[in-house]
Amino acid sequence: MADELKLFRTWSSRYGLRAVHALKIKGIDYETVFEDLKNKSAALLEYNPIHKKVPVLLHNGKPICESLVILEYIDEVWKHSPLLPQDPYEKSMARFRAKFGDEKVMPSIWSVFVSQGKEQEEAIPQAVANLKFLEEQLKGKKHFGGETIGYLDIALGWMANLISLLEEIIDLKLVDAEKFPLLSAWMNNFSDDPVIKECWPPRDKMIEKFKAMHAQYLKQAA
Amino acid sequence: MADELKLFRTWSSRYGLRAVHALKIKGIDYETVFEDLKNKSAALLEYNPIHKKVPVLLHNGKPICESLVILEYIDEVWKHSPLLPQDPYEKSMARFRAKFGDEKVMPSIWSVFVSQGKEQEEAIPQAVANLKFLEEQLKGKKHFGGETIGYLDIALGWMANLISLLEEIIDLKLVDAEKFPLLSAWMNNFSDDPVIKECWPPRDKMIEKFKAMHAQYLKQAA
Numbered sequence: 163m164a165d166e167l168k169l170f171r172t173w174s175s176r177y178g179l180r181a182v183h184a185l186k187i188k189g190i191d192y193e194t195v196f197e198d199l200k201n202k203s204a205a206l207l208e209y210n211p212i213h214k215k216v217p218v219l220l221h222n223g224k225p226i227c228e229s230l231v232i233l234e235y236i237d238e239v240w241k242h243s244p245l246l247p248q249d250p251y252e253k254s255m256a257r258f259r260a261k262f263g264d265e266k267v268m269p270s271i272w273s274v275f276v277s278q279g280k281e282q283e284e285a286i287p288q289a290v291a292n293l294k295f296l297e298e299q300l301k302g303k304k305h306f307g308g309e310t311i312g313y314l315d316i317a318l319g320w321m322a323n324l325i326s327l328l329e330e331i332i333d334l335k336l337v338d339a340e341k342f343p344l345l346s347a348w349m350n351n352f353s354d355d356p357v358i359k360e361c362w363p364p365r366d367k368m369i370e371k372f373k374a375m376h377a378q379y380l381k382q383a384a
Numbered sequence: 385m386a387d388e389l390k391l392f393r394t395w396s397s398r399y400g401l402r403a404v405h406a407l408k409i410k411g412i413d414y415e416t417v418f419e420d421l422k423n424k425s426a427a428l429l430e431y432n433p434i435h436k437k438v439p440v441l442l443h444n445g446k447p448i449c450e451s452l453v454i455l456e457y458i459d460e461v462w463k464h465s466p467l468l469p470q471d472p473y474e475k476s477m478a479r480f481r482a483k484f485g486d487e488k489v490m491p492s493i494w495s496v497f498v499s500q501g502k503e504q505e506e507a508i509p510q511a512v513a514n515l516k517f518l519e520e521q522l523k524g525k526k527h528f529g530g531e532t533i534g535y536l537d538i539a540l541g542w543m544a545n546l547i548s549l550l551e552e553i554i555d556l557k558l559v560d561a562e563k564f565p566l567l568s569a570w571m572n573n574f575s576d577d578p579v580i581k582e583c584w585p586p587r588d589k590m591i592e593k594f595k596a597m598h599a600q601y602l603k604q605a606a
Contacts, residue, residue: 212484212488212517221473224473226473226476226480227480228479228480228483231476231479231480231483232476234475234476234479235472235473235475235476238472238475239472250457250460250461251443251446251448251457253456253457253460254448254453254454254456254457257450257453257456258448258449258450258453261450261453262434266434295434
């Protein structure tokens with residue numbers, strides 16, 4: 163019997179896209195269940211009672227939650243086209259940097275996005291410092307994972323899509339090709355990879371969504 | 385040539401203790417470097433420039449940071465006495481629950497510890513709900529890892545030491561044996577395990593440290 167594999171996600175979730183990218187890279191068939199976070203399905207609440215969040219990967223009736231945990235699961239169950247490095251030290255570095263991406267890079271870029279004037283000026287240096295750290299990791303490499311897209315590329319994949327959207331909305335360039343030649347090139351390479359590219363949510367819908375969020379934040383701050 | 389293995393930690397850090405417990409369970413020799421967080425060593429700043437935090441495990445000159453990343457590294461490099469389950473689904477559950485412990489259980493217990501009166505009353509139900517979830521995971525098992533101490537036991541190990549300390553300081557029992565028979569038993573079993581037991585920091589010094597923190601929080605809130 164074929165595996166039952168369902169991915170619960172929203173159309174725009176960057177965490178959900180991690181699972182999508184991993185499954186696509188490995189060429190694994192699955193069914194998508196699109197969730198509306200304003201009206202969560204009974205299934206989502208059953209499978210992720212703790213966080214009630216997407217993504218959830220349901221494999222033969224067993225739910226796996228948390229996007230980075232899902233990535234490791236996919237990589238362990240379907241061992242071809244490995245995503246994580248095989249060397250334990252390199253593997254630990256990939257895990258460390260993925261966590262850094264979520265806990266430091268993402269909030270620091272968000273702080274720039276939702277602020278204005280002096281507050282925004284003060285938020286920029288931290289975002290730049292975090293991006294510089296990632297720039298360093300790309301020295302001599304096309305992808306964070308080396309020659310091919312790996313776990314860390316997928317974990318940081320939101321950057322390749324989201325940063326340019328946010329930059330467009332606030333009309334401020336954070337990752338320019340002069341200051342961040344490697345990161346800029348990686349964002350383009352990753353974003354335009356044939357397997358990755360087909361999974362991005364529609365750019366116009368994303369712009370609309372984040373423009374609305376941006377307006378909401380500024381209104382609250384005013 | 386023997387491996388060079390150094391663990392940078394503080395005397396009291398619950399994250400540092402995770403690495404200690406994993407190394408002890410596996411019977412791996414290592415050198416401890418005690419850090420003073422008010423006066424961090426040049427080595428710590430060099431090895432963990434991002435977070436400047438303990439623990440850092442230095443293995444043959446290569447630093448590994450973040451306690452849960454360190455646990456996975458130790459388990460991959462020294463494969464005897466495995467800490468993580470071998471089954472990918474069980475492994476993903478252990479990872480999910482460890483993250484839940486850090487992101488939900490720990491802050492919810494802390495909220496009870498640093499609050500008073502009505503605020504404390506309101507904080508208790510969330511802590512209890514989180515603890516109930518962990519209680520459920522112990523059904524039919526001595527340890528979270530099953531018959532032996534594993535990754536999740538080590539990741540949640542702080543509970544076995546810290547909860548009773550905090551309870552003593554605020555004179556409030558959160559995990560009582562009637563409401564949480566399995567969790568109470570686990571806390572005792574884990575805490576008193578011969579290998580684990582010898583690693584706990586001195587209780588009187590811990591009480592002193594957390595009493596001072598508690599007083600500081602209440603002073604700020606007043």
